[in-house]
Every structure is written in C-alpha cells, then in structure tokens.
Amino acid sequence: QQQVKQSPQSLIVQKGGIPIINCAYENTAFDYFPWYQQFPGKGPALLIAIRPDVSEKKEGRFTISFNKSAKQFSLHIMDSQPGDSATYFCAAPSFSGAGSYQLTFGKGTKLSVIP
Amino acid sequence: DTGVSQNPRHKITKRGQNVTFRCDPISEHNRLYWYRQTLGQGPEFLTYFQNEAQLEKSRLLSDRFSAERPKGSFSTLEIQRTEQGDSAMYLCASSATEYGYTFGSGTRLTVV
Numbered sequence: 619q620q621q622v623k624q625s626p627q628s629l630i631v632q633k634g635g636i637p638i639i640n641c642a643y644e645n646t647a648f649d650y651f652p653w654y655q656q657f658p659g660k661g662p663a664l665l666i667a668i669r670p671d672v673s674e675k676k677e678g679r680f681t682i683s684f685n686k687s688a689k690q691f692s693l694h695i696m697d698s699q700p701g702d703s704a705t706y707f708c709a710a711p712s713f714s715g716a717g718s719y720q721l722t723f724g725k726g727t728k729l730s731v732i733p
Numbered sequence: 734d735t736g737v738s739q740n741p742r743h744k745i746t747k748r749g750q751n752v753t754f755r756c757d758p759i760s761e762h763n764r765l766y767w768y769r770q771t772l773g774q775g776p777e778f779l780t781y782f783q784n785e786a787q788l789e790k791s792r793l794l795s796d797r798f799s800a801e802r803p804k805g806s807f808s809t810l811e812i813q814r815t816e817q818g819d820s821a822m823y824l825c826a827s828s829a830t831e832y833g834y835t836f837g838s839g840t841r842l843t844v845v
Contacts, residue, residue: 624775650832661737661824661836662776707775711832718789719831720766723775 621645622710624724631698632732639693639727641708646689648711652721653682653693656705662723665706666693698731705729735759737837739825745843746815753811754840758827765808766834767800768824769793776824776836782808815844 621644631637643651652667668675668682668691675682679696695702705728709721738757746752758765763784768776779798781789784805794800797815802808812819822841826834 622775652832654836659838661826661838663836664834667832709775712778718764718781718783720778720781720789721776721832721834722778725775726773 622708622722622724624708624727626727627725628728628730630730630732633699635698635731637695637698637702637729637731639706639708639729640690641692641710641724642688642690643710644689645710645712646686647713648719650711651682651684651691652709653680654707654709654723656707656726662707695729698729700731700733703729703731737825737827737835739823739837739840741840742838743841743843745845748817748844749814751811751813752815752842753809754823754825754842756808756810756825756827756837757806758808758825759829759835762827762829762835763805764828764831765802766826766828767808767810768826768836770822770824770839771820779810779823812842815842817844820844 623642653665654662655665656662666677666680681694684691705726708724711719712722765782767779770776782802797813800810822839824839826836
C-alpha cells in the first residue's frame, strides 16, 4: 500500500514568490505522480503530472521536480498569483489485488498568495 | 458540460437516516471511483468500478455503505443508518485510463 507524506501543511507567500510543496512516497513500483489543485467547495482538479523517466516537467507556471533515488517530488509555482490560493495535493498510485490502481493522496498544503 | 456531475451538492440528514448520492461520469470513461474527503485531509479511496463491475472496496467502506453502477453508466453511493462520523465530502471521479482522474465537485454530507 502506498504512503504519501506531504509538506508543509500550509504556506503563505507574497505575489510573485515561488512556493515549493514537497511530497515523499514509499512504493517505487509506479510511474505516475500527479499534483491536484482544489478550491473551496470544488473537487480536486489535475494540475500537472510526471512520469519518473524525467526529472522535471513544466506546464506554464507550474513545475514538478522528481528525485527518483530519494523517492520525492515537488511542485514549484513560478510568479505566484492570488488566484493560485488553493489547497494542493500530491498523489501516488496504489495497486490493488483486483488489478485496479487507485491514487493515494497526501494530506494537502493550503497555499495563500497575498497581494 | 462533459465533466463529472454529482448530486446533490449538499445533504443534511439526521443520524440514523439513509442517504443516496448520484454520480454521472464523463460518458466515455469506463472507470469510476468514489472517494471521501474530510476537513483538512486528502481524498481517501472508497471503491472502484470498471464498467458495471465493482472491482475494489476499501476497508473504509463499512457494511452500511453500498455502491452500484448499473449498466456501467451513472453510479450511486448509499449510506444506511448514517452516523456523525459519516459527515464528509463524497467525491466521484472517472477516467478512461488508470490514472487520468477527473473529479466531480462532490456531495457534502452533514449528519446531525
């Protein structure tokens, strides 16, 4: 069973800053590591995901850095904006005996970007 | 709108009552998942359907919980004899592949 540890629990940055959220996982058997963004009253939305054959992936202002040997991956938000204020979750796959994969989520990081 | 639709958005019920939630996945997605999210926590897996077959159930899914997906289309999640500990956001997600989840906006259940 996959375990996912996410830090920090909360983060406050000024507009234009670069918040960094970290995630550590245990099971190395899988090949997909996503980050989700959740606004109050909404379900989580896929933000960006990485496969471990690369060490970094960028999509717009969002970057995932992946360290396979350390079993860690992190989310960087460049030029953060107040609209980025949300809760961010990392996730990693868990494999069930029935042949299905589920995502195990971290506990989330509440990001506040102040003007 | 081709997203995942969940109804109702909010449900307040008295302890001991039964409640049922509905999820309409993205039409071409054959995989459907139910998750539960409590305040300050990440979503926790409850159950998984591939088409109409329920292939996996979490230990979190007690015998008071039942889920169905008739004909591999929409799904329902029923909670019988609700308890205060059942208060949470119940999220449905669907995908066409193993990982590309699309979540709905959830049903927030409050048991009083």
